[in-house]
Amino acid sequence: MNPKQMLTRSYKPLLIAALAATVLASAVLVVRAAEDKKSAPAAPRPALSVTTTVPQSATLPVKIAANGNIAAWQEAVIGTEANGLRLAEVRVNVGDVVKRGQVLAVFAPDMLQADAAQIKAMVAEAEAALAEAAVNAQRARELRTTGALSDQQINQYLTAERTAQARLDAQRALANVQQLRLRQTQVLAPDNGVISARSATVGAVLPAGSELFRMIRQGRLEWRAEVPSAELARLKPGMSASVSTAGGGAIKGKVRMVAPTVDPATRNGIVYVDLAASPDARAGMFARGEFTLGSGPGLTLPQGAVLLRDGFSYVLLVGPDAKVSETKVTVGRRVGERVEITAGLDPKARVVASGGGFLSDGDTVRVVESAPSAALAGSPAVKSK
Numbered sequence: 001m002n003p004k005q006m007l008t009r010s011y012k013p014l015l016i017a018a019l020a021a022t023v024l025a026s027a028v029l030v031v032r033a034a035e036d037k038k039s040a041p042a043a044p045r046p047a048l049s050v051t052t053t054v055p056q057s058a059t060l061p062v063k064i065a066a067n068g069n070i071a072a073w074q075e076a077v078i079g080t081e082a083n084g085l086r087l088a089e090v091r092v093n094v095g096d097v098v099k100r101g102q103v104l105a106v107f108a109p110d111m112l113q114a115d116a117a118q119i120k121a122m123v124a125e126a127e128a129a130l131a132e133a134a135v136n137a138q139r140a141r142e143l144r145t146t147g148a149l150s151d152q153q154i155n156q157y158l159t160a161e162r163t164a165q166a167r168l169d170a171q172r173a174l175a176n177v178q179q180l181r182l183r184q185t186q187v188l189a190p191d192n193g194v195i196s197a198r199s200a201t202v203g204a205v206l207p208a209g210s211e212l213f214r215m216i217r218q219g220r221l222e223w224r225a226e227v228p229s230a231e232l233a234r235l236k237p238g239m240s241a242s243v244s245t246a247g248g249g250a251i252k253g254k255v256r257m258v259a260p261t262v263d264p265a266t267r268n269g270i271v272y273v274d275l276a277a278s279p280d281a282r283a284g285m286f287a288r289g290e291f292t293l294g295s296g297p298g299l300t301l302p303q304g305a306v307l308l309r310d311g312f313s314y315v316l317l318v319g320p321d322a323k324v325s326e327t328k329v330t331v332g333r334r335v336g337e338r339v340e341i342t343a344g345l346d347p348k349a350r351v352v353a354s355g356g357g358f359l360s361d362g363d364t365v366r367v368v369e370s371a372p373s374a375a376l377a378g379s380p381a382v383k384s385k
Contacts, residue, residue, distance in 0.1 A: 045364070048355060048358055048359060048363070048366070049366040049367075049368050050318070050352045050353070050354070050356075050365045050366070050367060050368070051353045051354065051367070051368055052318050052351060052352060052353055053301065053302060053350075053351055053353040054347075054348065054349065054351065055300065055301055055341060055345060055347050055349065056299070056300050056301075056338075057299055057300070057347075058297070058300050058335075058338070059296070059297055059298075060295060060296060060297070060300070061292055061294070061295050061333070061335065062292075062293040062295055062296050063290040063291060063292055063333065064227065064231050064290065064291045064293065065289070065290050066225040066227045066271070066288070066289055066290070066291070067226055067286070068223055068224045068226050068270075068286075068287065068289070069285065069286055069287070070221055070222070070243075070245075070281055070282065070283060070284065070285045070286075070287050071221070071222060071224055071284070072216040072217070072220070072221060072222075073217060073218070073221060073274070074216075074217040074218075074220070075196065075214055075215065075216060076190055076191060076193065076214070076215045076216075076217050077213075078104065078187060078189070078190065078211070078212050078215060079209055079210055079211045079212055080107070080184075080187065080206050080207075080208060080210050081209075082107050082112075082181060082184040082185055082208065083207055083208040084205060084207065085107040085108060085109075085111070085112070085185065085206070086107060086203065086204070087105060087106075087107055087108075087200060087201065087202055087203060087206060088106050088107060088108040088202065089105060089106040089202065090104075090105045090200045090201075090202055091103055091105060092104050092195050092198070093195065093198060094196065094197060094198050095194065095195060096194070096195045097193075097194050097219065098189040098192070098193060098215070099189060099192050100189055100190065100191050100192050101189060102188065102189045103186050103187070103188060104188065104189055104195075104200075104212070104213060105186075105187040105200050105212055106185060106186055106187070107185040107186075107187075109185040112178065112181050112182050112185065113182065115181075116175070116178045119171065119175045119178050120175060122171045122174070123168070123172055126164065126167045126168035126170075126171045127168055129164045129167065130164035130165055130167075130168045133157070133160045133161040133164035133165075134164070136157045136160065136161070137157045137158050137160065137161035139157070140153065140157035140158060141158075187212060187213075189215065191215070191217050191218065192217075192218050192219070193215040193217045193219055194215065194216045195213055195214070195215055196215060197213065198212070199211055199212060200212040216283065219277070220274065221281050221283060222256065222273060222274055222275060223241070223243050223253055223272075223273040223275055223287055223289060224271075224272060225270070225271045225273060225289060225291075226266070226268040226269075226270060227269055227270075228267065228268055228269075229262045229267050229269055232258060234293060235255060235258055235271055235291055235293075236255065236258070237255050237256060237257060237258070238254060238255060239254070239255045239293070240252070240253070240254060240291075241253040241254065241255060241289055241290065241291045241292070242292070243273070243275060243281075243287050243288070243289035244287060244288050244289060245280045245281060245285055245287050246285060246286065246287070247280050249278060249280030249281075251275050251276060251280060251281055251287075252275075252276045253274060253275045253276065254273065254274050255271060255272070255274075255291070256272045256274045257271075257272045258271050259272070271291075273289070298333060298342075299340065299341050299342075299347060300335075300340050300341065301315065301339055301341055301345075301351060302337060302338060302339075302353055302354070303334075303337050303339050304353060304354035304355075304356075305351050305353050305356065306329070306331060306339050306341075307357060313329050313330065313331045314326050314329065315329055315341075315345060315352070315356070316352040317349050317352075318351070318367060321364075322365055322366070322367060323362055323364050323365075324352060324356075324359055324361065324362070324364075324365055325361060326360075327344060327345065328344055329341050329343065329344035329345050330344055
């Protein structure tokens with residue numbers, strides 16, 4: 001064996017060992033890389049795909065909200081003027097619309113008619129007595145200058161004439177009173193309106209002054225709104241109002257008067273609002289309403305972006321890392337589908353537009369594009385701040 005073969009044979013184990021070491025080192029590197037990849041924290045998965053919005057400025061109506069009762073503008077009490085008569089007929093019931101002078105009830109006039117006939121006879125008797133006394137007085141005046149009658153006799157005839165005239169006047173006055181009592185047997189409506197209560201019963205014998213009916217004069221209703229004393233100075237007669245009843249109907253109204261006093265217990269004042277005729281309004285109903293004072297600027301968000309939790313309003317802000325943070329805000333006016341934010345929000349903040357009820361503080365979200373928000377209906381174009 002030559003020296004060259006011997007040298008080659010001595011290097012071969014070294015080459016094999018070097019190759020084995022290289023393969024082993026590569027395997028170790030691969031295993032370590034796999035372990036490092038397994039131990040590295042995974043990126044958080046988004047909890048929900050959301051759209052975002054920014055606060056928008058808009059011109060909003062300025063309103064004052066209030067609660068109160070609906071009542072009759074004026075309620076007339078209709079009673080009996082006749083005394084001790086039997087109620088023979090009742091012609092109206094609760095809810096009937098009546099006109100001024102309409103007959104509502106009738107009392108039996110039999111007794112009064114008999115008294116009227118008697119008084120009529122007494123008037124005729126007094127007229128006859130006066131005629132006789134007038135003739136005697138005229139003769140006495142003619143004989144005064146002849147001396148056929150004494151002055152005493154003449155005075156007696158003249159006095160008898162005056163007495164007969166006075167008796168006739170008294171009987172005629174009594175006849176007028178009796179005619180008035182006969183007219184009082186018919187109970188008439190004092191004004192146009194709606195019968196709101198009835199206590200009249202056929203056959204009852206009632207004393208004078210007994211209540212028979214109650215009537216809402218002219219059918220007019222008003223809303224008596226209770227307004228905090230701090231807001232009373234902002235309300236003036238003639239301002240418009242909108243009243244919502246329990247049935248959901250909206251009724252237009254106009255401020256008629258602001259009460260000059262404030263309840264010391266509640267610190268509220270009464271504002272009287274004339275209501276337009278509506279089948280939804282009933283006297284005695286509770287109603288909510290708003291007074292329109294004008295308009296003013298405000299920062300708004302969609303209603304879906306504002307969450308109500310534990311009695312407070314919140315919005316979810318989206319940060320640069322796509323994580324949401326819950327922020328408490330103060331809300332104000334509501335117009336259509338938008339809510340005014342009066343405090344607690346940066347005008348340039350990105351807010352979750354909808355679906356925030358399924359998110360919690362710190363959740364990661366995927367932000368997707370959405371169509372531009374529409375401006376408020378009935379207001380100038382809304383510009384984002």
